[in-house]
Amino acid sequence: MSTKRDYYEILGVQKSTPKDEIKKAYRKMAMQFHPDKNPGNPEAEAKFKEASEAAEVLLDDDKKARYDQFGHAGVNGQGGGGHGGFQNGDFGDFGDIFGDIFGDMLGGGRGRGRAGGGRRSTGRPGDDLQMGIDIDFSEAAFGTEKTISLTKNVRCETCSGSGAKAGSSPTTCDYCNGHGEVRRQQGFFTVSSTCPKCNGSGQMIKDPCGTCHGAGKRKKKVDLQVKIPAGIDQGQRLKLSNEGDAGSNGGPNGDLYVVINIRAHDIFERDEFDVHCTVPISFSQAALGAEMEVPTLSGKVALKIPAGTQSGVKMRLKGKGIQRLGGYGVGDQIVTVHVETPTKLTSEQKDLFHRLAEVDENSNPMSRGFFDKVKDLFQ
Structure with a gap:
């Protein structure tokens, strides 16, 4: 049994x-x-x-x-x-x-294994690269086109990337027979590892190219045009396909990523696709009301200040913000009103303010309400 x-x-x-x-x-x-x-x-x-x-x-x-x-x-x-x-x-x-x-x-x-037991693909993709680019606030809002310069590995023109001198060609690696890998038995398994002689390329270069010294690529400074879309924001990346380092043994190029840095603006600040700015007005403009010109990204526009406007009030200008990426709508501009306290008054101005102080007891509703609450608190 x-x-x-x-x-x-x-x-x-x-x-x-x-x-x-x-x-x-x-x-x-x-x-x-x-x-x-x-x-x-x-x-x-x-x-x-x-x-x-x-x-x-x-x-x-x-x-x-x-x-x-x-x-x-x-x-x-x-x-x-x-x-x-x-x-x-x-x-x-x-x-x-x-x-x-x-x-x-x-x-x-x-x-990635080798289909059908044949030689594996020895082409290696190039490295991805990344660089930063500075643009102005308005360039981010409306889009622009920039020329950037970088040094990267490009395919050697002399040998067309083969690494071999003109008139010669790479030979099959005699250690791995062109497979780019070697195998050894380990228990029940067969272990594969990168060929130490050809570094996985499957080829040997006995007569190297005089320009790239057998590497198949060389360093070169290149200029590229980058189209920056309207509405792009701080820290976002643009991908330039195939503009990274050149690949090896016929492998594809890497990609280039361009990271956006937006310079600060003297007047405007950004909140997603809305634009914010603070506009100072005088006591008299706040009390009596006024019509004034305020700046926007597309030029000056008229803004009506209602009589009795308080400091900190926000007013919205529809469609005066930043275009959304892809063109789907436009943000707004938010204007924050700041009522300025005058300094360095003339004698005439001081007299006027003294006269105003004598008669403005009932004209400041916020102050009156506040002090009424204080009185109730301590009764």
């Missing part, structure tokens, strides 16, 4: 458990008990082998059917004992799980 544990019991699953769940159960155990994560631990190694044997059978539809009908006897000598399936190399879904587990153990997941 067989002394082997039930395969379902080993993985903690049922006969009706879907194959994806069986994969997850095995993957969890394999990650926990893999010998590389438990060096010198024979108990963990035994559990890893036991789980692998169970998964090899339960993830194969034909073997699972025979096991369900005949038990261990139905799969003896066919992968259910001694890991024959590993040695035959026909892993099917089981091999996919190995790839997942091994990728996780190396910290990289399954990655």
